[in-house]
Amino acid sequence: xxxxxxxxxxxxxxxxxxxxxxxxxxxxxxxxxxxxxxxxxxxxxxxxxxxxxxxxxxxxxxxxxxxxxxxxxxxxxxxxxxxxxxxxxxxxxxxxxxxxxxx
Numbered sequence: 083x084x085x086x087x088x089x090x091x092x093x094x095x096x097x098x099x100x101x102x103x104x105x106x107x108x109x110x111x112x113x114x115x116x117x118x119x120x121x122x123x124x125x126x127x128x129x130x131x132x133x134x135x136x137x138x139x140x141x142x143x144x145x146x147x148x149x150x151x152x153x154x155x156x157x158x159x160x161x162x163x164x165x166x167x168x169x170x171x172x173x174x175x176x177x178x179x180x181x182x183x184x185x
Contacts, residue, residue, distance in 0.1 A: 116164050120154075
């Protein structure tokens, strides 16, 4: 089974404690649907820095990452099917899906 990296872009923590609890519950429910596939549930990430040849951008570039997860799936199509249920999509964010390769 291949491993796929999910890189989350956009989204964010809601303002009120009630909205935050609702958002966390949505993520928990989504992760429950993928329990056998989860290799590393990941985490949100802080502000990112992009390193280029000859320069560094401290704003994370055009589409900064907001978190990541690592899952196992039989195919890219299966990984994409899992990504389509991600709560970040409801807030206008996106999920980048990339197969990883062991050395």
